[in-house]
Amino acid sequence: MLTFKQKVFAIVAKIPKGKTMTYGDVAKRAGNQYAGRAVGAVLHTNFDPQIPCHRVIGKDGSLRGYNRGLANKKRILINEGVIM
DNA sequence: CATTTGACGCCAA
DNA sequence: TTTGGCGCCAAAT
Numbered sequence: 509m510l511t512f513k514q515k516v517f518a519i520v521a522k523i524p525k526g527k528t529m530t531y532g533d534v535a536k537r538a539g540n541q542y543a544g545r546a547v548g549a550v551l552h553t554n555f556d557p558q559i560p561c562h563r564v565i566g567k568d569g570s571l572r573g574y575n576r577g578l579a580n581k582k583r584i585l586i587n588e589g590v591i592m
Numbered sequence: 593c594a595t596t597t598g599a600c601g602c603c604a605a
Numbered sequence: 606t607t608t609g610g611c612g613c614c615a616a617a618t
Contacts, residue, residue, distance in 0.1 A: 512615060531600050535614080544600035546614040552599050553616060566600070573599030 512538055513550040520551070523563040526589040530567045548572060563590075 510518070515538040523529050535543035551561045555575045562581040566572050569592050574581035 535600080540614065542601080542613040543615070544613080545598065546600090546616080548599035549597085549614080549616055550599095561599085564599080567602090571599090575599090578599095 512540070512543070512546060513554070515539065516547050516550045517554065517556075517559055520559055520561055520564055523560060525560075528563045528565050528569075528585065528590050531564060531572070532567055534564055551575070563588075 516534055519534050519537045520529075531544040531547045532541070535541065535547045538547065540546070547564070551559075551564060552573060552575070554561070557576065562574055562576075562584045564572075565585075571578055571581055571585075
């Protein structure tokens with residue numbers, strides 16, 4: 509049985525390049541439709557550069573946080589073709 | 593074990 | 606359109 513955060517990591521790691529998911533979406537996939545906050549908390553605690561958490565953004569497309577710097581995250585998203 | 597905190601999301605004013 | 610408030614969850618202390 510994977511813990512919530514393990515699921516979150518797995519899901520985030522599965523996000524295809526050039527694509528983005530909202531925290532709520534990930535939460536829903538992780539098993540809880542209302543665990544958007546928890547998703548953010550999990551990603552915040554995880555400092556693994558191998559986890560493309562930069563592809564996880566707010567529901568309305570707003571960047572929230574990033575363990576490597578928001579500016580970097582923004583840059584990466586643009587670089588991957590995720591333009592709003 | 594109980595309390596606090598935060599990278600959310602939706603609704604009402 | 607912007608601001609404020611409420612509900613929800615898991616991790617950290």
